[in-house]
Amino acid sequence: MSDFFAMGGYAAYVWPSYAVFLLVLLADAIAPTMRRRRLLRELRARIARQAARHNRDGASPTAPERP
Numbered sequence: 260m261s262d263f264f265a266m267g268g269y270a271a272y273v274w275p276s277y278a279v280f281l282l283v284l285l286a287d288a289i290a291p292t293m294r295r296r297r298l299l300r301e302l303r304a305r306i307a308r309q310a311a312r313h314n315r316d317g318a319s320p321t322a323p324e325r326p
Contacts, residue, residue, distance in 0.1 A: 266273045 264270060
């Protein structure tokens with residue numbers, strides 16, 4: 260078993276490459292979820308700004324006129 264982990268003397272190159280591969284694989288799996296959350300947050304903020312602007316511009320008929 261120790262021969263397997265030593266990788267014929269190339270363990271210093273093989274195991275870090277496996278670690279980098281796993282990190283990239285995890286990042287590739289997590290990135291779409293993080294991007295979706297960010298996009299949803301931005302869309303909610305945009306909708307809230309548009310609603311606030313719509314309400315501020317006197318969209319309701321009972322709003323008092325501004326001097």
